[in-house]
Amino acid sequence: MRVLLLLLLLGGVVWGKPLQLELPQEKLTREEENAIRPGLDYILAFYRKLGYPTPESIRLRIFATYREYDSWRRGHSGAETNGGYFSPLYGEVVTWRSRRLPKTLVHEGNHAIFRTAFNDPPTWLNEGLSELFEEMEASGSLPNFPPHPQYTPRILRLPKGQIGKDILQVVNMNYATYHKSGYESHNYARAWALVYFLWKKGLIERMIPKLLNRPPQEDDLGTLHRAYLGGLPALERELEFFFRAGI
Numbered sequence: 001m002r003v004l005l006l007l008l009l010l011g012g013v014v015w016g017k018p019l020q021l022e023l024p025q026e027k028l029t030r031e032e033e034n035a036i037r038p039g040l041d042y043i044l045a046f047y048r049k050l051g052y053p054t055p056e057s058i059r060l061r062i063f064a065t066y067r068e069y070d071s072w073r074r075g076h077s078g079a080e081t082n083g084g085y086f087s088p089l090y091g092e093v094v095t096w097r098s099r100r101l102p103k104t105l106v107h108e109g110n111h112a113i114f115r116t117a118f119n120d121p122p123t124w125l126n127e128g129l130s131e132l133f134e135e136m137e138a139s140g141s142l143p144n145f146p147p148h149p150q151y152t153p154r155i156l157r158l159p160k161g162q163i164g165k166d167i168l169q170v171v172n173m174n175y176a177t178y179h180k181s182g183y184e185s186h187n188y189a190r191a192w193a194l195v196y197f198l199w200k201k202g203l204i205e206r207m208i209p210k211l212l213n214r215p216p217q218e219d220d221l222g223t224l225h226r227a228y229l230g231g232l233p234a235l236e237r238e239l240e241f242f243f244r245a246g247i
């Protein structure tokens with residue numbers, strides 16, 4: 001009993017309190033909750049490790065059907081998305097019970113958690129991290145981040161010598177430009193690819209504080225140029241090599 005108490009106490013100190021899920025609409029089944037917990041816990045631990053504030057709870061407004069979701073969305077948000085969105089205004093994730101529900105909740109959960117720390121993170125970084133986290137596999141002892149099943153082949157279809165150039169186009173895009181062509185936009189593939197590359201190279205945790213605290217006269221490309229060894233030319237070359245070499 002005493003050992004158990006000690007373990008619980010240590011767990012609380014190391015990992016913090018578990019994230020409370022507020023569910024004002026549909027409840028989650030045990031299976032659905034089990035499917036999203038590892039991802040959300042991982043995201044919380046990730047931002048805590050970087051020293052950023054994290055929320056104690058997030059609100060997940062889940063509708064039973066697309067129709068109900070869509071009519072709520074029209075009344076409450078400018079987001080034009082069929083799957084789900086995070087509303088900073090209402091402080092809640094809004095979605096519906098689609099086949100993608102667990103992935104959507106982890107994706108939008110990252111937006112909710114990231115934006116507790118920063119009001120306006122770079123769009124490519126915010127989306128790229130969400131895309132990375134939603135693909136997390138937690139079945140083994142360590143979480144695994146496999147190459148994205150749709151985006152990897154898309155990136156590999158680019159002409160020779162164009163991968164790095166193409167991916168880096170996403171970096172200075174503002175929110176409106178990024179989302180102009182909706183969820184099918186190639187920008188999601190680009191954002192995922194850059195974050196995935198930085199992640200695999202062990203650079204993401206060093207880059208995030210630099211990107212979020214960049215001097216006002218610098219843009220995100222400028223920060224990457226300054227922070228990446230060899231600057232943008234090296235980053236462009238190494239992105240090409242990384243994806244062509246078979247990730």
Ligand SMILES: [Zn+2]
Nearest residue numbers: 107111127130
């Ligand atoms: Zn998103």
